[in-house]
Every structure is written in structure tokens, then in C-alpha cells.
Amino acid sequence: MFVTLIDFFIFSIIAYQSSFHVAMKIVLIGAGNLASSLAPALKRAGHTIPQVYSRTLESASLLAEKVGAQPLCDFALIRSDADVYIYALRDEVYKLMPAFDCRPDAVHLLTSGSVPYTDLKESAHRGVMYPFQSFSKSKPQTDFSSVPVMIEGEDERAVSIIRILAESISGKVYDSTPQSRVRLHLAGVLANNFTNCMYALAEEQLRDAGLPFDILLPLIDETAAKVHFLSPREAQTGPASRHDFEVMKRQLLLLPDEEQRSIYTLVSENIIKSRR
Amino acid sequence: MFVTLIDFFIFSIIAYQSSFHVAMKIVLIGAGNLASSLAPALKRAGHTIPQVYSRTLESASLLAEKVGAQPLCDFALIRSDADVYIYALRDEVYKLMPAFDCRPDAVHLLTSGSVPYTDLKESAHRGVMYPFQSFSKSKPQTDFSSVPVMIEGEDERAVSIIRILAESISGKVYDSTPQSRVRLHLAGVLANNFTNCMYALAEEQLRDAGLPFDILLPLIDETAAKVHFLSPREAQTGPASRHDFEVMKRQLLLLPDEEQRSIYTLVSENIIKSRR
Numbered sequence: 201m202f203v204t205l206i207d208f209f210i211f212s213i214i215a216y217q218s219s220f221h222v223a224m225k226i227v228l229i230g231a232g233n234l235a236s237s238l239a240p241a242l243k244r245a246g247h248t249i250p251q252v253y254s255r256t257l258e259s260a261s262l263l264a265e266k267v268g269a270q271p272l273c274d275f276a277l278i279r280s281d282a283d284v285y286i287y288a289l290r291d292e293v294y295k296l297m298p299a300f301d302c303r304p305d306a307v308h309l310l311t312s313g314s315v316p317y318t319d320l321k322e323s324a325h326r327g328v329m330y331p332f333q334s335f336s337k338s339k340p341q342t343d344f345s346s347v348p349v350m351i352e353g354e355d356e357r358a359v360s361i362i363r364i365l366a367e368s369i370s371g372k373v374y375d376s377t378p379q380s381r382v383r384l385h386l387a388g389v390l391a392n393n394f395t396n397c398m399y400a401l402a403e404e405q406l407r408d409a410g411l412p413f414d415i416l417l418p419l420i421d422e423t424a425a426k427v428h429f430l431s432p433r434e435a436q437t438g439p440a441s442r443h444d445f446e447v448m449k450r451q452l453l454l455l456p457d458e459e460q461r462s463i464y465t466l467v468s469e470n471i472i473k474s475r476r
Numbered sequence: 477m478f479v480t481l482i483d484f485f486i487f488s489i490i491a492y493q494s495s496f497h498v499a500m501k502i503v504l505i506g507a508g509n510l511a512s513s514l515a516p517a518l519k520r521a522g523h524t525i526p527q528v529y530s531r532t533l534e535s536a537s538l539l540a541e542k543v544g545a546q547p548l549c550d551f552a553l554i555r556s557d558a559d560v561y562i563y564a565l566r567d568e569v570y571k572l573m574p575a576f577d578c579r580p581d582a583v584h585l586l587t588s589g590s591v592p593y594t595d596l597k598e599s600a601h602r603g604v605m606y607p608f609q610s611f612s613k614s615k616p617q618t619d620f621s622s623v624p625v626m627i628e629g630e631d632e633r634a635v636s637i638i639r640i641l642a643e644s645i646s647g648k649v650y651d652s653t654p655q656s657r658v659r660l661h662l663a664g665v666l667a668n669n670f671t672n673c674m675y676a677l678a679e680e681q682l683r684d685a686g687l688p689f690d691i692l693l694p695l696i697d698e699t700a701a702k703v704h705f706l707s708p709r710e711a712q713t714g715p716a717s718r719h720d721f722e723v724m725k726r727q728l729l730l731l732p733d734e735e736q737r738s739i740y741t742l743v744s745e746n747i748i749k750s751r752r
Contacts, residue, residue, distance in 0.1 A: 291720065314723050332691060334698050334713060339705075348691045374687065383685035386727045387678035391692050392699045393714030394743050395671045400708035400750065402663035409659035411650065415608060415624045416667050417704060422610050423668045424700040428693060432676035437610060438669030444567065447590050451662045463742045466735055467670050474676065 222364050227278055229253045230288030231263040233335040234311055238288065238369075241344035243267045245368040251279055275300050282306060284365060286329070287320065294319040307353075307361045313385030316378050317354060327353035327362045330381060331370070334392050344369045350376035350384065401460060433474055440471035498640050503554060505529045506564030507539040509611040510587055514564065514645075517620035519543045521644040527555055551576050558582060560641060562605070563596065570595035583629075583637045589661030592654050593630060603629035603638045606657060607646070610668050620645045626652035626660065677736060709750055716747035 223246045228239055231254035239249055253272040254260035260271035272278065278285075280301040287294065287310040294315055302308075308323040317326040330350040335341060349370040353359030366373045376384065399420065403413050426435045439447040448468055455461045499522045504515055507530035515525055529548045530536035536547035548554065554561075556577040563570065563586040570591055578584075584599040593602040606626040611617055625646040629635030642649045652660065675696065679689050702711045715723040724744055731737045 290718075291723065314726070333695055334702070336702075346694055348694065372691075374691065376685075376687075380685035380687060382726065383681045383730060384687060384691065385723075386730050387681040387685075387692060388695055389714050389727060390674045390681070391678040392695050393712065393716065393747065394674045395696070395699050396703070396708050396712055397743050397747050398666045398670045398674065399703055400712065401746070402667040403708050405659045405663040405666065409652075409656035409663075411652075411656060411660060413703075413707065415648075415650065415660070416663060418622055418624065419609055419664055419668050420671070420700050420703065423671050424696045426610070426612075427672070427675050427689075427696065431689065432672050432679055436669065436672055436676065438665050440669065442566075447567065447661075450590065450658065451665060454659060454662050459742055459746060463739065463746070466739045466742065467673050470677070470735060470739070471669065471673050 222368075223247055224283040224361075224365060225250060225281070226284045226286055226365075227251045227253070227282040228263075228269070228286050228288065229278075230286075230311075231259045232288060232290075233337050234331065235286075235288040236263055236337045237333075237335045237341035237344065238286070238311070238331065239263055239267045239269075240340060241369045242365075244344075247365075247368070250282065251277075253278060278302075284309065284361065285323075286311065288312075291315050297321065305357070307358050309353075309358070309362055309365075313388065314382055317352060325353070325355060325358040325361070327351065327358040328376070328381065329362050329366050330376065330384075332384060332388060334388075345371045348372040348374060350374050350381055352376050352378070352381065401463075404456070405454065436471060436474065438471070440468035441475050443472060443475070498644075499523055500559040500637075500641060501526060501557065502560045502562055502641075503527045503529070503558040504539075504545070504562050504564065505554075506562075506587075507535045508564060508566075509613050510607065511562075511564040512539055512613045513609075513611045513617035513620065514562070514587070514607065515539055515543045515545075516616060517645045520620075523641075523644070526558065527553075529554060554578075560585065560637065561599075562587065567591050573597065581633070583634050585629075585634070585638055585641075589664065590658055593628060601629070601631060601634040601637070603627065603634040604652070604657065605638050605642050606652065606660075608660060608664060610664075621647045624648040624650060626650050626657055628652050628654070628657065677739075680732070681730065712747060712750065714747070716744035717751055719748060719751070 226242055226247050226249050228235055228249055231252055249267045249269045251272050252260050252264040252269045257271055257273040260273055264271035275298045278300045285308045291312055291314060299321060307325045308320045309327045309329045310320055311329055313330055317328050320326045332348045347370050349366045351362045351366050353362050402416055406413055452461055452464055455464055502518055502523050502525050504511055504525055507528055525543045525545045527548055528536050528540040528545045533547055533549040536549055540547035551574045554576045561584045567588055575597060583601040584596045585603045585605045586593060586596055587605055589606055593604050596602045608624045623646050625642045627638045627642050629638050678692055682689055728737055728740055731740055
């Protein structure tokens with residue numbers, strides 16, 4: 201009987217912890233690619249989103265409708281009673297933003313990889329919640345729980361509120377600093393934007409060969425799959441990796457211009473050096 | 477009754493066509509990454525592999541055992557009665573290969589992206605069967621049916637035998653030419669080897685930021701997934717794509733050396749031009 205009571209007690213604590221949840225009132229400032237995936241994730245986590253701001257009412261309405269929010273295109277209409285203001289704007293806009301009224305204990309956070317939170321004018325409780333993924337309006341992220349989210353805060357209140365918020369939508373929350381966040385952003389540019397550019401250069405070659413781009417997809421998928429269990433340097437193969445200068449010389453001649461030949465040479469040199 | 481008979485007749489034809497299969501006797505020359513995925517696929521498709529040759533008996537045995545073949549490390553012991561000889565060797569080896577006896581109607585094919593089939597000395601019936609995927613011994617390709625396979629042949633016999641062989645293991649068989657195959661190989665270097673190098677440069681940044689490489693995996697997967705439904709140029713995002721020269725200038729300063737800064741500048745310029 202005594203054991204049963206303790207069991208019940210422990211069970212209650214675990215049940216309480218796992219259901220521990222602070223529902224927040226969040227105003228979302230921005231209705232672009234990131235906001236379009238973030239808003240539904242916040243909603244699913246039990247938060248309320250009374251307002252969505254965008255530069256145009258049309259774009260605000262498109263997202264606001266999906267989460268039962270009021271669409272806005274005027275900063276003066278932003279409610280002052282929210283717990284959290286999330287900014288998901290283009291980087292250059294932050295410094296130009298007009299001030300608006302809000303509770304002094306409200307937390308203001310931005311979601312960019314490269315903007316310091318000091319660009320937010322509004323509050324003593326500023327910080328960052330940076331979801332590290334490529335988002336698009338046309339295909340909103342349906343599973344936010346696996347998206348890594350970096351958090352930063354200027355003071356203790358900001359950090360703790362942002363941590364609770366981030367953990368309510370993602371199972372992968374990491375502390376970042378302004379320094380580590382910009383490096384992570386650069387890593388994202390290399391692994392996403394530059395990788396995509398390599399796909400584009402490959403597509404040009406296929407077009408010249410009269411072959412469809414689809415032929416590349418199994419290889420592209422395998423390249424991504426491989427680094428789930430090998431480090432990129434271990435997974436490296438190809439002519440540069442095996443120092444096959446004959447093939448490299450011939451491939452250089454197939455490239456259409458000096459720029460692409462320089463990219464080919466420099467990337468090959470990087471691979472060659474890493475294999476010495 | 478009449479309809480039923482026709483139905484039966486049509487059914488028989490379809491059943492005959494779909495089970496149409498020519499089992500071939502294949503000697504495999506090479507036991508590396510590609511051969512290790514190809515041999516089991518050929519076996520599963522009903523072909524027999526009496527012998528596997530490799531430079532060392534140890535490596536020949538490892539693969540031969542898996543497909544019930546005799547391992548060899550001596551060209552003089554290669555059987556002369558095979559239908560097909562498949563060469564999966566390093567590119568530079570082909571020209572150095574000794575001759576061996578074989579049936580005059582046997583087909584000889586190589587599996588490389590960049591070697592012309594005229595490098596094969598053996599036969600009047602020469603050609604290529606180039607599976608376009610990145611293979612590794614440690615993780616053999618279990619589903620060969622989705623691997624794109626390019627085929628080429630010097631004469632009609634070579635082309636038809638290689639086509640039957642390729643279609644018995646893959647659902648994606650394409651005709652190539654020496655010209656289109658080298659372009660496809662270059663496309664593979666760009667989309668696989670160079671993409672992997674971008675992952676490696678990203679990993680360096682994460683290490684400097686004190687963050688684990690795992691953080692990148694969802695983004696890497698999404699980048700690959702996106703070009704399944706958008707062309708790479710349509711899928712392009714990032715600072716260069718939106719002409720954000722402020723961020724680009726700051727990111728350049730985070731790179732460790734001149735080589736990486738040049739890669740960053742050149743790839744960014746390529747993206748900028750494509751977005752004009």
C-alpha cells in the first residue's frame with residue numbers, strides 16, 4: 201500500500217512535468233516564409249496568436265486566417281497586452297521599425313540568423329529564437345519538433361521565457377551566442393544555399409547532355425543520407441578525393457566559363473588538401 | 477466464352493512479357509564499391525556470376541562469397557565461356573589490363589563515368605553500363621531498381637545485350653553517348669562530391685561555434701528534398717539570392733583562409749547572376 205502511494209506520487213509528478221505548459225499570448229510581426237511555418241506550430245503547441253502583422257494587409261490576412269488571428273498592416277494597432285512579440289522580418293527592416301506600446305515585462309524576440317537582438321528597440325527583455333531550417337510559404341513545415349532552434353536572451357527573464365517557448369515547439373533547443381549564431385548561419389549558407397547552387401551547375405551540365413534533371417535525384421538524396429552516419433570528410437569521394445588529375449583536367453574543359461572553372465579548381469583543391 | 481478466351485490470351489502475353497528474362501553468365505572484374513552493390517543486384521535479377529576477379533584474393537573472396545562465385549586474382553584464370561564481362565575498375569587500370577581468352581560473341585562492358593569503351597581491348601562487342609549513384613562497400617545499395625543506368629554500345633549486339641542486362645536490374649535505363657556520359661559524370665561531381673565538400677566547410681564553422689554537426693542534418697535533408705519539386709534555380713534562397721551584401725561581407729570575414737573566401741565569393745556571384 202505504501203509503495204503504491206509512492207508510485208502514485210511519482211507518477212503524478214511525471215505527469216505534471218510532461219504536461220507542464222505555459223500558454224502564451226503571442227503577436228507575430230511578419231508573415232513570410234518563416235512566420236508561415238512558425239505560426240501553426242505555435243498554435244498547435246497551445247499558444248494564442250491574437251494578431252499577425254505584415255507590410256500588406258493581404259499577406260497578413262493569408263496567415264492570420266490560418267491561426268485565427270487579426271491581420272494588421274499598421275504598427276499603431278499592435279496590442280500592448282501580449283506576453284511575447286515575435287519578429288520574423290527581413291534583416292534590414294529591424295532598425296527602421298517604429299516603436300509601439302507594450303507591457304514592460306513583455307519579451308521581444310527575433311528569428312534571424314544574422315541580426316543581433318540589440319536591433320530590437322522595444323524592450324528590456326530581448327532575445328532570439330532562431331529556427332535553423334529553410335522555410336517556404338508554399339510548403340509550410342508540418343513537423344516543427346525536429347527543427348533545431350537556437351535561443352539567446354539579454355536577461356534572465358528573456359532567456360527563460362524564450363526557452364519555454366522554444367521547447368514547446370521543438371525537441372532540439374540549443375543555447376547560442378551572437379558569435380556562434382552567425383557561424384551557424386554561415387554553415388547554413390554553405391550547406392543549403394551553396395549546395396543548391398552546386399545542384400544548379402549540375403543541372404546546366406545535364407541540360408547540355410540532353411538528359412533530364414531527375415537522373416540526379418537518387419545521387420542527391422544519397423549524398424545527404426550519407427552524412428547522417430559518416431562525417432563529410434569521411435564521406436568524400438570523387439576525382440579530387442582520389443587525386444585523379446586526368447579526369448579533373450577533362451572536366452575543367454566542359455565548364456562554360458572562367459567563373460565555373462575557378463569554382464571547380466578551388467573546391468577540388470580544398471578536397472585534395474583534406475585528403476593528404 | 478469468346479471474351480474469356482481473349483482475356484486469357486492477353487493475360488498470357490502480359491504474363492510472358494513481364495516474366496521475359498534472359499539469365500546471363502557474368503564474370504565480374506573488380507570487387508570495389510560499385511561491384512559490391514552491382515553483384516548482389518545481378519544475382520537477385522537471376523543472372524549467374526561464376527567468377528569475381530580482384531587484384532587481391534582477399535578482396536575478391538569477400539564479394540565472391542556473397543554471390544556464390546569463384547574468387548580470382550589472376551587474369552589467366554578467367555573463364556572463356558561467359559556471356560558478359562563487366563569491368564568495375566579504377567579508371568587508369570583499363571589500358572594496362574592483360575588480354576584473356578573469351579568467346580568471340582561475348583559482350584564486354586565497363587561501368588565508369590569517364591572512360592571510353594574503346595579502352596577495353598577484348599572484344600568486338602564493347603560498351604558501357606554506368607550506374608549513376610555513389611556506392612560504398614560498407615553500405616551496399618539494396619534497391620538497385622531506382623538507380624539510373626546509362627548504356628552505350630559499339631555495335632547492335634552490345635547495345636541489345638547491355639539494354640536487357642540494365643533493364644533486369646534497374647527501372648531507369650537511359651541511352652548515353654561518350655559526350656553525354658562525361659557531362660553526366662561532371663554533374664555527379666558537382667551534385668555529390670562538391671555538395672559534400674560544402675557540408676565539410678559547414679562542419680568547420682559549426683566546430684568553431686562549438687555546435688554539433690547534427691544541427692545541420694534537417695537543413696541538408698530539406699535542401700535535397702526541395703529539388704524534387706522545384707528546379708535548383710527556383711529553390712535558391714540565401715543572402716546572395718536576395719542580394720544582401722551586408723550579410724555577405726560579414727560572412728566573408730568568418731572564413732578561415734583565402735581559398736574559402738574565394739569559393740564564397742565565386743559561388744555567391746554565380747547565385748547573384750542567376751537572380752538578375
